Amino acid sequence: MCVQAKQWASNVGSQEVRNFSGSLTCHKASKGVLVITAGFSSSAVDTAHQIGNIILIGGEMLADLMIQYGVGVLTRSTY
Secondary structure (H helix, E strand, C coil), rough: CEEEECCCCCCCCHHHHHHHHHHHHCCCCEEEEEEEEEEEEEHHHHHHHHHHEEEEECHHHHHHHHHHHHHCCCCCCCC
C-alpha cells in the first residue's frame, strides 16, 4: 500500500492518477491512496475506477475525515 499526498489549488486530472498508478507498479504496491487538497476531475475519477486499486481522497472528503476522527481539528465554539 502506498499513499501520496499533494497540495493542489485546482482539480487534479487523470494524468496524475495514471502517474500514481505507474508509481504503484514501480514500488510493487497492490493498492494506493491519492490524497489531494483540491478535488478530482471526472476523468480522474473514471481513470481511478478503471484502474481499480486506487482510492481518491479530495479536499472536501479529507476535511470530513479529519473532523470525523479528530485529526488536526479543534472545536472552539458550538452554537
